[in-house]
Amino acid sequence: MMSKKVIVIGAGFSGLSAATSLADQGYEVTVLEKNATPGGRARSFEADGYTFDMGPSWYWMPDVFESYFNKFGKSVSDYYDLVRLDPSYTVVFGENDFVDLPASLDELKALFEQWEPGSAARLDQFLEQAAYKYEVGINQLVYKPGRSVTEFMSLRLLLDVLRMDVFQSIHTHIRRFFSHEKIIKLMEFPVLFLGALPQNTPALYSLMNYADISLGTWYPLGGMYKIIEGMVQLAEEKGVSFLYNQDVKEIEVEQGIARRVRTATGMFEADVVVASADYHHVERQLLAPELRSYTEDYWDKRVMAPSCLIFYLGIGKKLSNLRHHNLFFDEDFGPHAHEIYTDPKWPAKPLFYVSAPSVTDASVAPEGCENLFVLMPVAPGLEDTEALRERYYDLIMERLEHLTKQDVRSAVVYKRTYAHRDFIADYNAFKGNAYGLANTLMQTALLKPSLKSKKVKNLYYTGQLTVPGPGVPPSLISGQVVAKEIAKEYAPGQRLPVSN
Ligand SMILES: Cc1cc2nc3c(=O)[nH]c(=O)nc-3n(C[C@H](O)[C@H](O)[C@H](O)COP(=O)(O)OP(=O)(O)OC[C@H]3O[C@@H](n4cnc5c(N)ncnc54)[C@H](O)[C@@H]3O)c2cc1C
Numbered sequence: 001m002m003s004k005k006v007i008v009i010g011a012g013f014s015g016l017s018a019a020t021s022l023a024d025q026g027y028e029v030t031v032l033e034k035n036a037t038p039g040g041r042a043r044s045f046e047a048d049g050y051t052f053d054m055g056p057s058w059y060w061m062p063d064v065f066e067s068y069f070n071k072f073g074k075s076v077s078d079y080y081d082l083v084r085l086d087p088s089y090t091v092v093f094g095e096n097d098f099v100d101l102p103a104s105l106d107e108l109k110a111l112f113e114q115w116e117p118g119s120a121a122r123l124d125q126f127l128e129q130a131a132y133k134y135e136v137g138i139n140q141l142v143y144k145p146g147r148s149v150t151e152f153m154s155l156r157l158l159l160d161v162l163r164m165d166v167f168q169s170i171h172t173h174i175r176r177f178f179s180h181e182k183i184i185k186l187m188e189f190p191v192l193f194l195g196a197l198p199q200n201t202p203a204l205y206s207l208m209n210y211a212d213i214s215l216g217t218w219y220p221l222g223g224m225y226k227i228i229e230g231m232v233q234l235a236e237e238k239g240v241s242f243l244y245n246q247d248v249k250e251i252e253v254e255q256g257i258a259r260r261v262r263t264a265t266g267m268f269e270a271d272v273v274v275a276s277a278d279y280h281h282v283e284r285q286l287l288a289p290e291l292r293s294y295t296e297d298y299w300d301k302r303v304m305a306p307s308c309l310i311f312y313l314g315i316g317k318k319l320s321n322l323r324h325h326n327l328f329f330d331e332d333f334g335p336h337a338h339e340i341y342t343d344p345k346w347p348a349k350p351l352f353y354v355s356a357p358s359v360t361d362a363s364v365a366p367e368g369c370e371n372l373f374v375l376m377p378v379a380p381g382l383e384d385t386e387a388l389r390e391r392y393y394d395l396i397m398e399r400l401e402h403l404t405k406q407d408v409r410s411a412v413v414y415k416r417t418y419a420h421r422d423f424i425a426d427y428n429a430f431k432g433n434a435y436g437l438a439n440t441l442m443q444t445a446l447l448k449p450s451l452k453s454k455k456v457k458n459l460y461y462t463g464q465l466t467v468p469g470p471g472v473p474p475s476l477i478s479g480q481v482v483a484k485e486i487a488k489e490y491a492p493g494q495r496l497p498v499s500n
Contacts, residue, residue, distance in 0.1 A: 002495050003028040004271040006486070007261045009248050009286075012040025012427075013472055014463035015276030016231040017068065017479025023238040024072055025483065026492035027272075031240060032263055034247040034277075038232050040427060041434070042472065044225035048414045049366040050314040053225055055434075056472050057355040057373055058193070058325065059218040060211045064138065064473040065227070068480070072234060079230025080220040085360065088217040089325035091189070092403050093182060097330075100323065101186070103216055116180035123213075126177045126187075130210035136160045137207045142468035142477050145485050146445040147452060165203035166441070173203035185329055192377070195305020195438035195470055197337055202441045217325065219360055227472075248277070251286045251459065258459045272458045272490055274482060278436075279449050279465035281428035293454040303443060305435035305470050306340050306377040307420050309392055314414030315370040319356070321404040322370075326354040330403060336377075344379030346388060352376040352396050369413075374400075381431035384420035393417070435471070436464030444469075451482050460486060 004027050008019045011033035023029045037043055041055040059065075059082070066076050076082060087100035102108050105127075109120035140160070144151045165173055174187045188198045190208035220226040232242065245265075251273055252260040258273040275282040280299050283292045331349040339347040355373040358365040365371040374396060401408050420432025437443055451466045453459035462482040464470040 003492050004490055004495055005030070005269055006272045006274060007032060007268050007270040008274045008276060009261065009282065010034075010040060010276035010463070011038035011232075011242060011244075012276055012463065013042060013228075013231070013475035014479045014482075015040070015274070016228070016235055017476045018274050018276060018462045018482050019240045019479070020072065020231065020235040020238050021480050021483030022274075022486065022492075023235065023240045025487055027486075029240045030268060031235075031242045032246040032248055032261060032268065033242065033244050034428075035426065036244050038242065038244075039225060039228040040276075042224060042228055044223060044228075045312075047312075047416070048314055050312075050369070050371050050414055051223055051225075051364045052312040052371065052373065052416075053223045053357070054310075054312075054418070056224050057357070059220060059224065059227075059472075060193075061138070061215060061473040062218050063215065064476060068476050069230075069234070071480070072238065074234060076230075079233065080222065080226035082218045082220055083360065085217045085219055085324050087323060088212070089327060090323040091182075091186060091327045091329055093185070094330045095403060098403075099182070105213065108213060112178075112180075112183055115182055116178060119178055119180065119183060122177045126206065127210060127214060130206040131214065133164050133204055134207040134210040136164065137204060138473075141445070142474065143481055144445065144467070145451055145481050146448060146467040147450060147485070149446060165206075168203040169199050170201045170203045170205055171198035173206060174198070185333075188333075189327065189329075193435075193471055195435045196303060196440045197341055200303075200341075200438075200440045202444065205439065219324065219357070221361055221363070223357060223361070223364055248286060251275075251282075251456070253287070253291055253456050253459075256455065256457050258456050270458075271495055272460070272486055273456075274460045274462055274486070276461075276463045276479070278428050278430050278433075279461050279463070280430035282461070285428065287456070291453075291455045294449060299430065302449075303341070303438040303440050304380045304431055304433045305438045307380040307382070307423060307429075307432045308434045309376045309378055309389060310418040311372070311374040311393060311396075312414070312416040312418070313372040313374065313412055314365065315372055315408065315411050316413040317370070317411045318368060319370045319372075319404065319408065320406055322354065322356045322359060324356060324359045326356070328352045328354065328399065328403065330399070340377060340379045344382060346378060346382060346392075347376075350376045350378075350392070350396070352399075354400065378419070380420070380433045382420060384432065386417075389417045389419060430465075437470065439469045451478070451485065458490065 006027045008031045086103035092098040112119040190212045246263040250262040261268045353375045358371040423429035423432040462478045468474045
């Protein structure tokens with residue numbers, strides 16, 4: 001019997017995960033990717049002896065990666081070498097005021113205790129609850145396809161959901177345990193990964209603190225792109241075909257069924273289509289208006305996670321006073337957050353983040369040099385010009401030099417900038433978003449854009465704009481969830497009748 005043909009649009013984390021999961025179940029899978037290399041937002045590039053990861057730099061939730069490879073009888077260690085970072089990261093609060101976050105829980109508790117007596121014991125309590133949320137959240141909730149309320153109808157799960165503070169904000173939750181300003185900043189930081197303000201993020205997401213503090217910050221030697229290389233290798237081992245430089249232009253639909261996918265240079269027959277490219281782009285650009293599940297008004301009302309301005313810098317010398325991950329929280333987050341979420345505009349006094357993977361890994365920079373990835377979160381949908389990028393380059397570099405007490409700019413031997421226009425050109429990103437849809441309460445589970453089209457029977461979606469949400473681990477999970485949904489409706493071995 002001929003296997004069903006599945007076309008996956010896009011070779012980012014979610015597309016790779018869906019393609020591999022489907023091939024493993026016996027489908028004939030082809031991935032069509034518009035760019036010349038896989039990885040999507042997690043691509044990498046080389047320049048002047050430096051290897052830059054273009055997107056993700058934080059490797060959190062190592063269990064999610066391990067269970068992904070285990071599903072196929074493999075292990076992370078078959079594809080790349082992981083090291084745990086210690087300190088996990090550094091937070092710069094101001095001039096001569098910074099803290100290294102130790103990987104050891106006991107050392108972290110001692111640090112908290114110095115700032116706020118009694119906070120070490122409260123951290124234990126906080127983490128006990130957070131561990132429970134992680135267990136239920138990551139092992140049960142995020143693997144739900146979010147298609148029907150009945151998925152959440154088991155009594156145990158309902159009780160679990162109620163116990164998980166879904167309706168209280170993480171902002172309030174953290175303040176019930178801690179009052180010291182620095183502790184609050186540290187505890188609110190992981191929530192920023194979810195793309196919304198702590199005030200608008202359910203306390204369920206204290207599971208992110210568990211991921212940060214208890215599970216730790218890891219790094220794949222060679223860079224984050226090693227994960228992509230490993231996933232592509234595994235996909236190919238399972239029989240997935242990859243076609244690059246294939247910009248999909250249209251999903252051809254007949255009587256409510258997707259039949260073919262047309263790229264700039266070819267036509268591909270499909271029994272099932274999985275779109276892992278940005279949801280809005282697929283709906284607006286690849287489908288006729290009557291086949292779209294959501295209106296433009298719906299999309300306009302979505303809370304997007306931020307976009308960002310990035311500088312990839314090759315530094316022709318070694319720098320001091322920098323760790324692998326460095327958070328510059330020397331300005332108040334309130335006004336910057338307001339300029340991201342409430343009154344979108346380029347920020348007056350931004351917070352920023354610097355990753356220096358060459359601190360851990362000599363392979364990503366020439367000898368005696370430093371590889372820097374500098375990121376400033378910014379609202380999506382803003383005007384993005386060279387002049388603006390340069391203005392922020394000066395502003396950030398000035399602060400970086402001042403706070404780390406060294407000259408950096410004169411040692412820059414390679415520089416590339418990246419922002420909204422690039423996200424749109426490279427990934428067809430809605431409003432130039434970097435991280436997809438924010439994880440607010442009103443955009444959780446059932447309330448996210450559905451992973452199955454409402455109008456086209458055999459069209460599915462995966463990735464950071466659908467369930468379970470933005471970030472590498474959720475994207476990995478999203479691909480597995482969609483593959484499972486497809487298997488429920490289309491057995492791999494029966495082809496659909498193909499019309500001419
Ligand atoms: C700067 C940055 C930093 C980040 N940092 C972290 C981090 O530290 N840790 C973390 O966990 N997460 C991080 N994230 C988030 C994480 O990278 C993303 O959530 C994840 O990579 C999204 O994967 P995806 O498969 O949903 O989408 P994508 O990676 O965007 O994949 C979609 C793919 O579809 C392709 N495509 C688009 N249109 C078409 C078309 N018409 N035809 C064919 N192909 C098409 C795109 O080229 C792309 O390859 C970061 C993201 C960014 C941008």
